[in-house]
Amino acid sequence: MYLHPVRTVELTALVPNDQQTLWWLQGFGARFDVLEPQAWRETIREQARLILER
Numbered sequence: 001m002y003l004h005p006v007r008t009v010e011l012t013a014l015v016p017n018d019q020q021t022l023w024w025l026q027g028f029g030a031r032f033d034v035l036e037p038q039a040w041r042e043t044i045r046e047q048a049r050l051i052l053e054r
Contacts, residue, residue, distance in 0.1 A: 017037065022040055022043065025040075025044075026047070
């Protein structure tokens with residue numbers, strides 16, 4: 001884990017590549033950013049787009 005100067009934390013972890021883990025991460029809302037896997041980034045982006053279209 002690395003503490004960035006702007007008071008953010010970069011956390012690297014090995015987690016299951018499953019829907020439950022993705023759901024858990026999404027519970028953080030806009031307070032997080034998934035760097036990998038790319039498929040999760042795309043899923044989160046698409047879900048945000050759908051929410052904004054409501």
